Amino acid sequence: MDGGATAGGSGGGSAGGASGGGLPGPNVPPVVGAAITAPVTSVFAGQLASLSISATDANQDRLTFTWTQVSPAGEQGFFFQNGSPNAQRWSSPETLTPTAYVLRVSVTDNRSPPEEREVTVMVRPPRFTDVFNAVLGVPVLQGGQCVGCHGSMGSYTVGGTPNAAWTRLVNVAHNHGAGCRSAGVTSLVVPNDKQRSLLYLKMAGLQPAACGDVMPRGTSAVPPSPPNQTVTVGTWIRLGAPND
Numbered sequence: 001m002d003g004g005a006t007a008g009g010s011g012g013g014s015a016g017g018a019s020g021g022g023l024p025g026p027n028v029p030p031v032v033g034a035a036i037t038a039p040v041t042s043v044f045a046g047q048l049a050s051l052s053i054s055a056t057d058a059n060q061d062r063l064t065f066t067w068t069q070v071s072p073a074g075e076q077g078f079f080f081q082n083g084s085p086n087a088q089r090w091s092s093p094e095t096l097t098p099t100a101y102v103l104r105v106s107v108t109d110n111r112s113p114p115e116e117r118e119v120t121v122m123v124r125p126p127r128f129t130d131v132f133n134a135v136l137g138v139p140v141l142q143g144g145q146c147v148g149c150h151g152s153m154g155s156y157t158v159g160g161t162p163n164a165a166w167t168r169l170v171n172v173a174h175n176h177g178a179g180c181r182s183a184g185v186t187s188l189v190v191p192n193d194k195q196r197s198l199l200y201l202k203m204a205g206l207q208p209a210a211c212g213d214v215m216p217r218g219t220s221a222v223p224p225s226p227p228n229q230t231v232t233v234g235t236w237i238r239l240g241a242p243n244d
C-alpha cells in the first residue's frame with residue numbers, strides 16, 4: 001500500500017545472527033553506517049519518510065535497533081518497520097507549523113555501548129492537494145482505499161480533482177441525519193474542528209454509533225485508516241480546511 005501504514009509506536013527490534021548467540025571469541029562492536037539514509041527529508045504532516053541505517057557485526061551478534069523521536073518533546077510520530085528493524089518509515093504527528101523533527105536510531109549488539117545516529121526531517125502542514133493526492137483520491141491500483149467505493153457514485157463521492165473533492169466535503173452536510181447531528185457531528189468537514197468532522201472521525205474509528213461505519217468500510221484494522229493518513233486529514237482540518 002503506497003502512502004499508508006498500519007502499525008504504530010516507536011520502532012525497534014533485532015536482526016541478524018542466525019543462531020542469535022554470536023561467534024565465540026572477543027567481542028567486536030558493530031560497524032554502524034556514518035549516517036541514517038533518508039532519501040526525502042522534507043515532507044508534509046503524515047507523509048511517510050523512509051529511514052534506514054546500515055550495520056554489520058563481525059561476531060554475527062544479533063543487533064538491536066531502537067528508533068525514537070528526540071525533539072520536539074511532546075506529541076510523538078509513528079515508526080513503521082519497513083521489512084527489517086534497520087529500516088523504518090516515519091510519520092510526524094499532527095503538525096500545524098513548519099517543524100524540524102530530530103529522529104535517532106540507537107544500534108547495539110547488547111554487549112558494547114550503543115552507537116547513535118540522528119537525522120532531521122522537516123515537516124510542513126499539508127495542503128488540500130496533499131490530502132487529495134495522498135489519501136482521498138489515490139487510485140485503487142495504487143493502493144487507494146476510498147475511491148473504490150466513493151469514486152463516481154453513491155451518497156458520498158470523493159470527486160476527480162482536488163477542487164471537486166473540497167467542494168464535496170467542507171461544510172457539506174452528511175447523510176446520517178438527526179441522530180448523528182445531535183451526537184455533535186454536523187458536517188463531513190467542519191473547519192478547525194476535527195471532532196465534529198465525520199470524515200476524520202470515520203477514518204480514526206471515533207464516529208458515534210448514529211454516524212455509521214468506520215472508513216474504509218469493512219476493515220478490521222484498528223484504527224481503520226493508516227494513522228499517518230489520519231494525521232494528514234486531521235492537521236488540514238485543524239488549520240481551517242483551506243482549499244489550497
Ligand code: HEC
Pocket residue numbers: 136145146147148149150155156173174175176188198199202203211212213214215216217218225
Ligand atoms: C467497501 C466500500 C467503502 C470503502 C472502501 C470506503 N467507504 Fe466510505 N462509505 C461506504 C458506505 C457504504 C457508506 C455509507 C454508510 C456509512 O456511512 O457508514 C460510506 C460513508 C462514508 C462517509 C459518510 C458520507 C455521508 O455523507 O454520510 C464518508 C465521509 C466516507 N465514507 C469516507 C470514506 C473514506 C475517507 C474512505 C477511504 C479511507 C472510505 N470512505 C472508504 C463505503 C466505503
